[in-house]
Amino acid sequence: MFCSIVHSNFVSLFDLKSKNCTIMNNTTKVEDFLTKLEHPLKAEMQAVREIIRSASPKIEEDVKWGGPSFDYKEPMATFNPRVKDFVAVIFHKGELLNDKTGLLEPAPKGKAYAKFRSIEEVTKHKASLQKIVKSWVNLMDGK
Numbered sequence: 001m002f003c004s005i006v007h008s009n010f011v012s013l014f015d016l017k018s019k020n021c022t023i024m025n026n027t028t029k030v031e032d033f034l035t036k037l038e039h040p041l042k043a044e045m046q047a048v049r050e051i052i053r054s055a056s057p058k059i060e061e062d063v064k065w066g067g068p069s070f071d072y073k074e075p076m077a078t079f080n081p082r083v084k085d086f087v088a089v090i091f092h093k094g095e096l097l098n099d100k101t102g103l104l105e106p107a108p109k110g111k112a113y114a115k116f117r118s119i120e121e122v123t124k125h126k127a128s129l130q131k132i133v134k135s136w137v138n139l140m141d142g143k
Helices: 026-036 042-055 119-124 126-140
Strands: 002-007 010-015 020-025 060-064 067-072 074-079 087-091 112-116
Touching (some): 026 060, 042 074, 042 087, 042 112, 042 119, 042 126, 119 126
Antiparallel strands (some): 002 010, 010 020, 067 074, 074 087
């Protein structure tokens, strides 16, 4: 019998009979997810992930809602790996970000999408994506 305990950025799996514990941090969960993922734009997805992670040390990641997700105080964004024509990043409260970069496309219910169709697009929009992530951190910090 196993018991899962979630603490901050770690998930602990305890074997209650032997009292053994395996700790898997959320970054490892995301890496495992991406390793197993079959997606035609997997390299682009990994590049977008690195841009988001490098934009602020406050950003945490996990696998939620069917894909890698990024949080700071609240859920910020999630990949939708079911979309195969482009890398889809859903910003859950995109309307709050007041994006002036033009990268985000408005979506229903206050969400916004960033779409990347090639590694060239990822490279082209790197600064814009970092600015959006930093805007989220500033919003959450009340700046």
